[in-house]
Amino acid sequence: MLHDLCDIAQRLVAPGKGILAADESGGTIKKRFDSIKVTSTEENRRDYREMLFRTADAMRDQISGVILYDETIRQKAADGTPLVDIIARAGSIPGIKVDAGAKSLAGAPGETVTEGLDGLRERLALYAEKGARFAKWRAVIDIGRGGDRAMPSDYAVKVNMHALARYAALCHEKGLVPIVEPEVLMDGDHDIGRCEEVTEFVLKTVFQELYYARIKLEGMVLKPNMVVPGKKSAKQASDAEIAEKTLRVLKACVPVAVPGIAFLSGGQSDVEATARLNVMNTIGGVPWRLSFSYGRALQAAPQKAWSGRPENKAAAQAAFAHRAEMNGLATLGKWSPELEKKAA
Numbered sequence: 364m365l366h367d368l369c370d371i372a373q374r375l376v377a378p379g380k381g382i383l384a385a386d387e388s389g390g391t392i393k394k395r396f397d398s399i400k401v402t403s404t405e406e407n408r409r410d411y412r413e414m415l416f417r418t419a420d421a422m423r424d425q426i427s428g429v430i431l432y433d434e435t436i437r438q439k440a441a442d443g444t445p446l447v448d449i450i451a452r453a454g455s456i457p458g459i460k461v462d463a464g465a466k467s468l469a470g471a472p473g474e475t476v477t478e479g480l481d482g483l484r485e486r487l488a489l490y491a492e493k494g495a496r497f498a499k500w501r502a503v504i505d506i507g508r509g510g511d512r513a514m515p516s517d518y519a520v521k522v523n524m525h526a527l528a529r530y531a532a533l534c535h536e537k538g539l540v541p542i543v544e545p546e547v548l549m550d551g552d553h554d555i556g557r558c559e560e561v562t563e564f565v566l567k568t569v570f571q572e573l574y575y576a577r578i579k580l581e582g583m584v585l586k587p588n589m590v591v592p593g594k595k596s597a598k599q600a601s602d603a604e605i606a607e608k609t610l611r612v613l614k615a616c617v618p619v620a621v622p623g624i625a626f627l628s629g630g631q632s633d634v635e636a637t638a639r640l641n642v643m644n645t646i647g648g649v650p651w652r653l654s655f656s657y658g659r660a661l662q663a664a665p666q667k668a669w670s671g672r673p674e675n676k677a678a679a680q681a682a683f684a685h686r687a688e689m690n691g692l693a694t695l696g697k698w699s700p701e702l703e704k705k706a707a
């Protein structure tokens with residue numbers, strides 16, 4: 364079993380490849396569709412995602428795995444083929460988001476805890492039967508505004524990292540690779556130093572919890588945020604500083620046994636997310652693969668190109684293929700702004 368887990372984990376972060384996060388919840392996909400003036404019906408969601416999964420070159424060459432939402436793992440394409448089969452036949456690995464979202468944490472005003480552990484063992488078994496080989500759980504850590512150092516509280520970090528570890532243990536029990544995602548949000552006005560400090564505390568805590576939960580780190584993938592200033596910070600940072608601080612924190616916190624780190628994009632623009640991953644891989648000298656598990660940074664361009672119109676399908680697939688290719692190059696430190704411009 365551990366052998367299989369290690370194999371899947373390594374395939375997810377294989378050189379030149381990364382993960383497509385297409386697991387937006389009902390509320391989130393509605394928000395994305397609203398912005399391109401598309402009604403979020405079950406059929407539109409299916410058509411949109413089917414279009415991505417049928418982008419053959421990208422799915423074969425750059426997209427190692429796809430994170431699905433509960434609805435999508437049960438859906439069939441217009442021609443009746445299960446979407447999971449389309450992904451697997453394209454040469455990519457189907458995965459599934461299994462958390463139930465961040466809910467208010469009692470006793471900690473303004474903070475959240477990610478729920479979804481109840482009944483998770485049974486749901487994981489069902490998803491494995493439907494073809495999922497890996498899973499994702501996202502913990503959300505917000506940084507206080509206006510220099511408020513009380514947030515995140517130790518309590519919120521502790522309960523969220525504990526839940527991540529319990530989720531990871533259940534995944535291993537069912538033979539699924541856990542993607543462990545402790546996301547420190549880039550909302551807010553904090554500077555990069557504060558993000559660095561909070562990210563370090565969060566990662567130290569999650570690896571301690573994973574150890575207590577007896578997780579074999581060889582069979583997981585870490586999905587962290589990059590160390591960036593808050594979106595409303597007066598002091599933005601260069602790609603080089605972001606890469607350097609992110610690498611410092613990861614080296615201080617992530618054991619060598621972890622096969623790979625697949626960053627979330629978290630609200631960075633698509634090209635920023637690519638450029639920063641590329642800088643980190645140019646610096647190199649780390650024991651893990653550095654890859655991507657992007658949602659917005661892979662999908663913003665194809666969503667816009669598609670805009671709900673069937674006649675835009677080819678343009679949307681070209682936009683997706685281009686972002687996949689650029690990020691694939693970034694995992695190798697071979698991306699450049701010139702290649703970026705040669706665009707779709």
Ligand code: 13P
Nearest residue numbers: 384627628629657658659
């Ligand atoms: P973003 O890359 O849009 O942050 O999404 C990744 C993800 O899966 C968040 O849970």
